[in-house]
Amino acid sequence: MDILQSRKKQVVRSNGQGMSIVCEKRSASGSVSQRACVFCGSRVVLYPIADALHIVHGPIGCAAYTWDIRGSVSSGPELHRLSFSTDLRETDIIFGGEKKLEAMLDELIDQYSPKAAFVYATCVVGVIGDDVAAICKKMTNKKKIPVIPVHSEGFKGTKKDGYQAACDAIACLVGTGSISGISPVSINIMGEFNLAGETWIIKEYFKKMGIEVITTMTGDGRVEELKRAHGAKLNVVQCSGSMMAIAKTMKEKYGIPFIRVSYFGIEDMADALYQIADYFKEQDRGIIERTEKLVRKEILDLNDQLEGYRQDLAGKKAAIYVGGAFKALSLIKALRHLGMKTVVVGSQTGNADDYKRLQALAEPGTIIVDDSNPVELASFVLEKDVDLFIGGVKERPIAYKLGIGFCDHNHERKIPLAGFAGMINFAKEVHKSVISPVWNLVPRRYHRAD
Amino acid sequence: MLLRHTPKEIIKRSALTISPAKTCQPIGAMYAALGVHSCLPHSHGSQGCCSYHRSALTRHYKDPIMAGTSSFTEGSCVFGGQANLLQGISNIFTIYEPDIIAVHTTCLSETIGDDVNQIVQKAKDDGKVPEGKKIIHCNTPSYVGSHVTGFSNMVAGIVKGLAASTGIKTNTINIIPGWVEPSDMREIKRIAKDMGISIVLFPDTSDVVDTPQTGKFKMYPDGGVTQKEMAITGDSKATLALGSFASEAGAKQLDISFKVPFKVLDIPIGLSATDRFIESLSSVAGVKVPDSFVAERGRLVDVITDMSQYFYGKKVALFGDPDQLIPLTEFLIDLNMKPVHMVSGTPGKKFMERIEEVSGDLFKTMNVQNGAQADMFLLHQWIKNEKPDLLIGNTYGKYIARDEGIPFVRMGFPILDRIGHSYFPTVGYSGGIRILEKMLDAILDHKDATCSEIEMELVL
Ligand code: SF4
Ligand code: SF4
Numbered sequence: 001m002d003i004l005q006s007r008k009k010q011v012v013r014s015n016g017q018g019m020s021i022v023c024e025k026r027s028a029s030g031s032v033s034q035r036a037c038v039f040c041g042s043r044v045v046l047y048p049i050a051d052a053l054h055i056v057h058g059p060i061g062c063a064a065y066t067w068d069i070r071g072s073v074s075s076g077p078e079l080h081r082l083s084f085s086t087d088l089r090e091t092d093i094i095f096g097g098e099k100k101l102e103a104m105l106d107e108l109i110d111q112y113s114p115k116a117a118f119v120y121a122t123c124v125v126g127v128i129g130d131d132v133a134a135i136c137k138k139m140t141n142k143k144k145i146p147v148i149p150v151h152s153e154g155f156k157g158t159k160k161d162g163y164q165a166a167c168d169a170i171a172c173l174v175g176t177g178s179i180s181g182i183s184p185v186s187i188n189i190m191g192e193f194n195l196a197g198e199t200w201i202i203k204e205y206f207k208k209m210g211i212e213v214i215t216t217m218t219g220d221g222r223v224e225e226l227k228r229a230h231g232a233k234l235n236v237v238q239c240s241g242s243m244m245a246i247a248k249t250m251k252e253k254y255g256i257p258f259i260r261v262s263y264f265g266i267e268d269m270a271d272a273l274y275q276i277a278d279y280f281k282e283q284d285r286g287i288i289e290r291t292e293k294l295v296r297k298e299i300l301d302l303n304d305q306l307e308g309y310r311q312d313l314a315g316k317k318a319a320i321y322v323g324g325a326f327k328a329l330s331l332i333k334a335l336r337h338l339g340m341k342t343v344v345v346g347s348q349t350g351n352a353d354d355y356k357r358l359q360a361l362a363e364p365g366t367i368i369v370d371d372s373n374p375v376e377l378a379s380f381v382l383e384k385d386v387d388l389f390i391g392g393v394k395e396r397p398i399a400y401k402l403g404i405g406f407c408d409h410n411h412e413r414k415i416p417l418a419g420f421a422g423m424i425n426f427a428k429e430v431h432k433s434v435i436s437p438v439w440n441l442v443p444r445r446y447h448r449a450d
Numbered sequence: 451m452l453l454r455h456t457p458k459e460i461i462k463r464s465a466l467t468i469s470p471a472k473t474c475q476p477i478g479a480m481y482a483a484l485g486v487h488s489c490l491p492h493s494h495g496s497q498g499c500c501s502y503h504r505s506a507l508t509r510h511y512k513d514p515i516m517a518g519t520s521s522f523t524e525g526s527c528v529f530g531g532q533a534n535l536l537q538g539i540s541n542i543f544t545i546y547e548p549d550i551i552a553v554h555t556t557c558l559s560e561t562i563g564d565d566v567n568q569i570v571q572k573a574k575d576d577g578k579v580p581e582g583k584k585i586i587h588c589n590t591p592s593y594v595g596s597h598v599t600g601f602s603n604m605v606a607g608i609v610k611g612l613a614a615s616t617g618i619k620t621n622t623i624n625i626i627p628g629w630v631e632p633s634d635m636r637e638i639k640r641i642a643k644d645m646g647i648s649i650v651l652f653p654d655t656s657d658v659v660d661t662p663q664t665g666k667f668k669m670y671p672d673g674g675v676t677q678k679e680m681a682i683t684g685d686s687k688a689t690l691a692l693g694s695f696a697s698e699a700g701a702k703q704l705d706i707s708f709k710v711p712f713k714v715l716d717i718p719i720g721l722s723a724t725d726r727f728i729e730s731l732s733s734v735a736g737v738k739v740p741d742s743f744v745a746e747r748g749r750l751v752d753v754i755t756d757m758s759q760y761f762y763g764k765k766v767a768l769f770g771d772p773d774q775l776i777p778l779t780e781f782l783i784d785l786n787m788k789p790v791h792m793v794s795g796t797p798g799k800k801f802m803e804r805i806e807e808v809s810g811d812l813f814k815t816m817n818v819q820n821g822a823q824a825d826m827f828l829l830h831q832w833i834k835n836e837k838p839d840l841l842i843g844n845t846y847g848k849y850i851a852r853d854e855g856i857p858f859v860r861m862g863f864p865i866l867d868r869i870g871h872s873y874f875p876t877v878g879y880s881g882g883i884r885i886l887e888k889m890l891d892a893i894l895d896h897k898d899a900t901c902s903e904i905e906m907e908l909v910l
Contacts, residue, residue, distance in 0.1 A: 027497060027521045030538030032490075032546065037498020059557045059592040060467065060795075061474025065502035067846075081452050081849065082827065087467035089593050089822075093561055104466040112455060123496050123558040124593070127527055154498040155522040155558065374514060375546065378667040393505050397514045403665045444665025 010370040012359075032373045035348045037154030039122050040066065041162020045242050046118050046150065046169060048193050049221035050074035053114040055084045057101050057132060058122030062154075063087075072193050075200075075220050079114060088124065098130045102139070109143045115223035116146040118169060126153030146223075148172045159323065160349045167245035170217060170226060174250065177227025184283045186212040187276065188229050190247055191238035192263070194219025198418040202263055205273060205419065208294050209287055211280070217243055230254045234279055236261055236272070242324075262326065263418040264426070265334030266302065270295045298420035306338070309427040312435050314339035316387040321369075321377060321395055322409055325350025325358055331390060331409065332361055338427055343384040346372050374398055388434050403442035405433035453849050456827060458834040468827035469846065471769045472795025474592035475600030476554050477503040478629065478696075480517055482604035483552035483586075485635075485653020486612070487674030490548035491517040494535055494566060495556025510864040511632075511659040511872055516669055518542050518551075522558060531564045532572070539570075539585065540578045548670060549677060550612075553587040554604060560591035584677065586611030596796040597863070598695045598771050601629045605700035608652060612677055615684025615708045622648045622686040623735055624710065626700050628693035628717050628773050629863070630877065632656040632673075637875035638692075638718075641728070644742060647735040650679045650686065652700075660872040684708030688734045692717045692727070693773025694800055717773050718877045720781025720885070721750060727878075746879040753886050754785060760890060760910075765836070767791040769829055769843040770862035772801040772820065778842070778861070780808040781885070787840075789816055791832040797821030826850070840893060855900075857892035861885075 027033040039056075043066045047054060056063035063085035074080065086104055088097050101119065109117060117139070121132045132149045139147040150169045152162050187206065192199050199219035206213050214232040215225035235247045235258035247258035259279070261272035277291035318340050320328050325347040332342045345358060346369035358368055367380050378398055381389060389399035392410030399406040407429045409417065417426045476493055480503050483491040493500035500519035507515040518541075520526070520534040535553070542551055553566055566587050573579055588607030590600040605626060625642070627635050636656040642649040657673025683689075689704050689712035691697035701712035713734070718727035725747070732739045754761075764787045768775060772794050779789050789809065794801060801820045806813045817832045830850050833841075841851050844862040851858035865871050875881040894910060 027519075028537070028541055029521045029534040030492070030518045030541030030545075031521070032516055032518050033497060033501070033521070035497050036501040037496050040498050040501070055466075059474055060470050060472060060596070061477070061499065061502065061557075061592050063467075064470050064473040065506055067469065077455075078452050079455055082455060083469045085467045085470065087470070087822070088557075090591070093557075093591075093593050100466075107461075107463060108466065111457075111461065123498075123522075123527075123556075124561050127558065127561045154496040155527055156524055158497070374516065374667070375669060394501075394508055394514075397508060397512055398667055401514060401661070401663060401665075401667050403663065442663055442665050 011376070012368050013365060027371055032375070033371060035371060036159050038156050038159065038162040038165060039120060039152040039154045041159035041242075042120060042150050042152035042166040042169070043162070044193070045163055045166035045218060047080055048072035048074070048218045049116075049118075049223065049226070050080050051077045051115045051222055052079070053084065053108055053112060053117040054080060054120070055086070055101075055104065055108070055117060056120045056122065057086045057097065057125050057130070058088055058120075059124060060085055060087045062122045072195055072219060073197055074194075076222075079112060084108065093124065093128055096128055096130055097125065098135055101130065101132070102135050105135070105139045105143075105147060109139070109145065109147075114145065116148060116173065118148050118150050120150045120152050122152065123154040126155070146173060146176070158349055163242040164245045167243060167249065170246055171249050173223060173226045174229045174246070175227070175254070177224060179228055179231030182214065182228070182231035183212040184233060185210060185280045185287070186214055186232045187234045187236050188214050188232045189216040189219070189238075190235055190243035190258075192216055192219045192418075196414055196416040198263070198416045198422065201416055201419040201421055205294060209273065209277060209291050210284060211276065211287075217246065230256065232256060234259065234276065236276060238262060260326075262330040264327065264330035264422065266299060266337055266420065266423050267333050268330045269418075269420055269423070270299070302420055302423060305424050306427055309431045310339050312431060316340045316434055317343045317384060318388040318390060319344035319377075319381045319384065319386045321346045321372060321389070321391045323348050323392070325354030327409070329354075329357055329361060332358075334423065334426060335430075337423070338430060340388070340430075342366060343386060344369070344380045346370060346377075378402060388430060403439055403444040405430070405436065405439070407433060453830060453853050456830045456834070458831065460828070460831045460835075463823055467795075467823060467825050470795050470825050471793050471829070471843075472596035472598075473506070474557075474597060475590035475595060475603065476556055476592065477506055478597040478600030478602070479552070479554035479588060479590045479604035479607075480504075480515075481507060481629065481655065482601045482608065482653045483554070484515070484658050485655040485674055486550060486552065486608060486680075487676045488549035488670040489552050489674065490542060490546055490550070490670075492538060492542065492551050492553045493517055493519045493556060494531060494553055494564065495520060495558040496522040499556045499558075506864055507659070509866045512869065513659045513661055514667065515659070518546070520559070527558070527562055530562060531559050532569050535564075535566070535569045536573055536576070536578065539573045543578070543580055543583060546669060549582070550584045550586060552604065552607065553585060554590045554600065554607075555588075556590070557592045560589065584611060598629060598773070598796045602696050602699045605653065605697060606703045608680065609683070609700050609703040609707070612680035613683045613704060613707060614681040616682070618685060619687065620648075620682065620685045621735065622650060622682065623731065624683050624686045624689040624701075624704065625649050625651045626689065626691045626697035627651060627654075628691075628696040629771065630692075630717060631871045631875065632658070632660040633871065633873050633875040634877040634881070637878050637881060641878055642731065645728075645731060645735070645740060646737055647731060650675065650683050652680065652683070684710060686710050688712060690715055690727075690730060690734070695772045695796060695798060697773075716777040716780075718881075719774065719777035720882050721747075721754070721784055721879070722780055723777035724878055724882065743879070750879040750882045753883050757886065757890060758786060760893060761785040761787050763788060764840055764893065765790045765838040766840045766842060767829060767833055767838040767856075768841070769793045769826065769847065772796050772798065772804075774862060776801070776804045776808060779805055781882070783809060783812065785886075788812065790836060790838050791817045791829055792819075793824040793826070793829045794820040795824055840889060842889075857896040859888045859892050
């Protein structure tokens with residue numbers, strides 16, 4: 001297959017040494033890219049804050065497509081289940097949408113008494129020049145709640161820039177609440193969105209370790225908690241892109257250090273807990289022991305359960321194409337745990353650092369790709385003859401058409417994959433798809449058998 | 451209660467839309483363009499829109515949906531998107547090799563004022579369009595109309611870009627099916643074939659978004675109306691446009707360009723609308739309705755009579771697109787059911803007029819609204835004030851159905867959580883039986899699950 005000349009440097013075949021991949025580039029015009037926009041990034045990050053009002057300022061589509069598509073669950077308010085949009089019409093485009101936005105905020109804040117409101121600016125708003133910040137300021141004063149602009153005009157970059165905009169918005173809340181009574185052994189969980197209740201699993205571990213969680217950014221998030229986030233002693237950041245910006249800001253502003261972790265797979269999950277325990281070992285002498293006990297028990301439970309899956313999956317090959325490259329690292333390790341080999345790996349928004357680590361971890365010959373498209377992906381997985389594809393909504397039907405098992409590791413997943421318990425779910429998901437008898441019935445596999 | 455934030459009292463809203471019963475134009479344009487063989491839809495705007503539209507269509511059809519994007523940057527917003535589109539066109543023709551590119555705009559490219567017509571002309575002049583390849587296009591600003599408008603605009607774009615005439619009239623009939631499922635398009639082709647009528651159906655997404663598992667990934671599946679078929683639509687005897695919102699513009703365009711007379715009909719959903727469709731088809735083509743259709747119709751009427759007691763007086767709330775809601779309402783009334791609440795996010799006066807026409811005296815008793823603020827929030831509020839026995843609409847209705855305990859039938863776009871729509875038509879007489887089956891299943895399953903033990907009956 002032809003690869004666009006301008007994209008050639010975004011694909012490398014790992015040979016064990018550090019070859020450099022070109023990434024963090026705008027997609028070539030005309031490409032059938034699997035990427036989304038700035039707004040998408042902001043929206044997925046902020047949306048789990050369930051007691052805030054989320055208003056999409058723009059034409060109807062931007063709001064309609066992000067309406068409740070993520071499985072972020074809330075233990076309390078469900079305000080985020082409604083989709084609020086200014087639904088801009090032609091006259092608004094000509095005369096500006098400011099009045100409409102203001103009237104809407106006025107009505108909605110009175111009606112729902114949210115703890116805060118986020119106003120997302122979409123592409124068109126950026127172009128017609130509505131002063132969203134000014135309206136938010138005015139409303140903040142009038143309604144006495146934080147009304148925060150999210151500068152998420154889609155054309156300003158990729159999903160990653162949307163994470164940045166979301167972090168800027170959250171930063172407006174952090175530092176405005178009281179931090180009295182906070183334990184010296186306390187953390188914020190960052191980059192965890194409570195998909196299928198994952199935050200609750202992770203929080204349970206911290207509880208057992210004796211750690212106070214001040215807030216989660218943003219899974220099952222609450223405005224009042226976010227305001228107190230600066231009282232935590234450590235920020236624990238998951239995932240490559242989404243919350244690094246705020247972790248950095250908080251380090252500069254409040255001197256709170258951060259560590260990067262991943263909750264996927266046994267190794268990374270255990271490693272995360274140990275790192276955190278280690279950090280607090282001075283303040284809490286028993287924490288290491290408690291953590292060891294917790295990890296040991298969890299792993300013991302796991303191993304027996306995993307064995308059966310391992311037997312079936314050993315030697316199978318996988319392709320990974322996910323949003324962030326950091327997650328891909330965990331996935332490679334988790335797959336190894338199941339006896340599987342990763343032969344294609346890529347991401348929509350990885351940075352140079354991520355790709356370097358991927359190359360170090362990947363086996364020789366692995367195809368590593370940045371910002372791919374369906375045609376490329378299809379040819380890679382056929383070339384490597386994989387048994388499993390891990391990706392998102394747009395990749396799923398392609399994998400199935402090719403006769404390949406699939407596991408959704410993006411935001412549409414329905415079962416928790418994080419934590420130790422998540423590893424079992426992950427194994428189950430992979431197993432159920434990879435060894436499905438349906439593959440014996442599809443033409444490609446059918447031919448492979450002879 | 452997932453929607454516990456929806457109050458019963460209907461508040462006057464001046465500005466906002468809450469939980470829309472519509473979406474934006476480009477997704478309609480994208481769907482229509484997929485109904486052309488070997489055509490790659492191209493979204494002229496930022497990356498996000500295109501990604502969203504593809505994802506939404508993928509979730510509904512569970513098939514790969516391909517489309518390119520101009521990938522706007524801040525620079526494009528200042529200097530215009532011409533450079534992006536020109537680059538995009540040559541990239542697409544070299545890498546993805548479609549026969550046709552179907553460009554639609556987005557809010558963004560519309561707002562900055564890109565002239566797609568002129569850019570496409572420039573691409574041709576600069577030699578960026580290889581021999582035999584075509585670019586078609588349409589404008590789809592989402593701050594006007596809805597997803598249905600976008601579909602309609604692209605249908606007109608297909609006609610403008612691909613229709614032609616040899617000057618020799620034929621007996622072929624053009625049929626524009628409107629925004630319906632691939633199963634429905636297949637069924638319309640079957641009906642015409644069984645009647646012995648030669649037709650060109652466009653757009654035709656059957657065998658494009660409902661493709662078989664073959665072990666291969668085909669960027670351009672086998673289906674879709676071909677350039678060759680489109681090139682004879684100007685010679686056809688007549689055009690039947692099914693649904694004025696989605697199909698009339700295309701039919702009009704054919705009339706303007708090639709003097710092909712057209713007739714606008716409802717989508718053949720339910721008994722009466724199908725009767726009109728079959729009659730019109732037989733009369734414009736000058737063929738007699740075969741006996742097999744009398745039998746098909748008879749089977750539908752038979753099911754209605756068998757089950758009429760369960761339909762009688764049942765109150766129905768429905769939401770969706772105008773072209774579907776109009777014949778569906780008529781069908782419900784034919785069944786002796788009572789439509790009570792209805793919203794459609796798609797604006798247009800014609801909707802109210804037609805609903806009034808098909809509802810007759812009932813109209814005065816109904817809550818009907820379309821266009822601005824005709825959203826799911828309003829529908830839910832109406833439902834809280836008068837509870838219906840059945841809810842019909844796309845997947846977003848499931849929250850209301852659950853919160854209020856109402857049987858729910860999925861029809862419309864998008865259906866994100868069930869299958870079937872791609873495979874089993876709801877148009878025609880047998881499609882009518884499928885609608886009946888779905889409604890009865892929902893109503894009677896609900897009854898079986900919730901009735902008292904005394905009322906539980908084995909035989910119905
Ligand atoms: S900007 Fe317009 S075209 Fe793009 S998603 Fe939003 S409403 Fe649709
Ligand atoms: S208009 Fe902009 S913000 Fe809205 S979906 Fe498209 S790219 Fe994203």
